[in-house]
Amino acid sequence: MPALPSWLTEPLWDQFAALLPQRPVYAPTHPLGCHRTRISDRIIFDKLLQLLRFGCSYEALADTTCSATTIRNRRDEWIRLGVFARLRHIALEAYDRIVGLVLDQVAIDGSITKAPGGGEAAGRSPVDRGKQGLKRSGMTDGYGIPLGRVLAGANCHDSPLLAPTLDLLDGLGPLPDDITVNLDAGYDSGRTRITLDERGLRGRIAHRGEKAPVQATGRWHVERTHAWQNAFHRLARCYERRIDVINAFFDLTDAVITVRSLVRRAWTTHRWDDRPTRRP
Template sequence: MPALPLFIMDPLWDQFEALIPPIVDHHPLGCHRPRVADRVIFDKLIQVLVLGAAYEKISDSTCSATTIRRRRDEWIAAGIFENLEQICLEAYDRIEGLDLENLCVDGCIVKAPCGGEIAGKSPVDRGKQGTKRSVLTDGNGIPIGCVAAPANRNDSPLLQPTLEKLSRFGFHLPDHITVHLDAGYDSAKTRGLLTELGCDWQISTKGEPLQTGARWVVERTNAWHTRGFKKLLICTERRACVNDAFIALANSVIIIRRLIRQAWVTHRWDNRPDRKP
C-alpha cells in the first residue's frame, strides 16, 4: 500500500519531476552503472516522511540508502523542495484563495534524539534533545512557512523570522493583516515588532483562562505535521537543510490534500476521487 493516496502522489510527482534539472554525464567513458530512476527515490523519500522509517530500513534491490541520501542532497541543493512548496501555495491561492488578512503563528516542540544543528534541551521533555518549529499559517490553516530552531528557544524571538516567510509572496499582500498569537507572545517586544511591521494583532493574555480566538487553525496544522508525518514527529536529521526540505515536502502534501478536498465539490477532473477525501 502506498504511503500516500495516488490522487495526492500523482500530481505531487508530476510537479516534482518537472523541477528536477537535467543530468549531465561527466563520466569519461560513459560506462558507469545505470542511474536509479528519480521516481523510485521520490517514493522512498515519501515513505521516510510519512512512516518515519530509517533509510536503511526502506532500501532494497531498487536503490541503496546511500543513493537515497545522495539524490536527496542533490535535490536540496537545487532548491526543488522549496520551489515545490511555493508552486503548491500559488496553485492554492489561484484556485481557492489564501486568507492572508489573518495570519496565525505558533511553536511546536518535538523530539530530536540524534541532536544536530537545530537541537537543544527541551523544556517540556526533562531537558532531552528537542527541536522547535515556528509555523506560520493563513486564516484557514494552510502552512505558509516554518522556522526550525533548538527547543530551548523562546517563541517570541522566532516571530520575526517566521513572519519574514511572507516575502515569498512579494508585494501581493493585503493592506491590513491581523496576526493571531497565543499567550507565549504576550509581551511589549512582540507588540512593538507587529507595530513596526504595520500589522494588527490578537494575542491571548497571560495568567487568564485559555482564549482560543482564531488561532486554533495553526494548532490543527501542527497536528497535521506530527500525526501525519512521523519524520516530523521525531526529528532524526542532524542537518537543518534536510529538516527544512522534509517540512517543505510535508507542507506541499498538506496543501494539495486541502486543495483537493475543497475543490472536490466545485471542480471536475479526470482522476477526481470517487468520494470527498
C-alpha cells in the first residue's frame, strides 16, 4: 500500500534524488568487486515514507528488498549530509516563488505528543499522567505552511519556547516590515510582549479568562498544521530517541505538507506535464 499518492511522491523523490551524492554500485575497496550491490536509494526513501506515514517499526518494514539495519544506516547517512533539511528548504522556496508565503501573518503554538521511548527531547507530560511526551513549538505562515519548529520535553511551557521559535524567521530571507504574530492565551504575559517588542514584531494574543473561538484570529492555521503533522503517525507517537532523527522526520513531513499545498493551490493557475487530472 503506497504511503502517499504518486502525484506527491514523484516530485518529492525527484528533488530528493538530486540532493544525494553519487554512489558506486559496488564498493571500490572490495578486493573482488563482486559483493552484494548497494540497495537502491529509492527503496529506502519509500520505506521512510511508509515509516513516517504509518508509524510502524523498522523491523515491520524490513523485507527481501532491504533490512531494518539498512534503513537506519541510510537514514543516518542522509541526516549527516543534511538532505532532509535541504529538501524542506527547497520545497519552501518553491512554494514562496510560485504561490507566495504569507509572512505578514505568523502563527505559533505548541503541541504535545506521546514519546513512549523517552529520549533526548522527551519529558513528563502534564496531560498524560506524567508519561513521557514530546512538545514541539511550531510556526506557520498565514496559510498554515510550516516554517519550522523547536523541540522540547512535554513538561516545558510554551512561553520559554517563543524566542527560539521566532529566531527561525531569520532563515527565511527578506521579511515584511510589519509582521503580526498570532498567539493563544498561554503566551499572555509581559515576557512575551517584551520578546516581541525586542524583535519589532506585533503580537495578537488571546487574553486569559476570555472565551474566543480559535477561528477569531489567525491561530487556527497553526492548529490545522499540527493536525496535518499528527496525521503522520511516526510523529504522533514518537519512538525515536535522538533529536536529530526526530527533526529529520519533521523536515520530511513539512516538505510533504508544503509540496501538497503547492500542488493543490497551483492546480487552478498552472499547467505542467504530470499535473493531476483533477484537483487533489
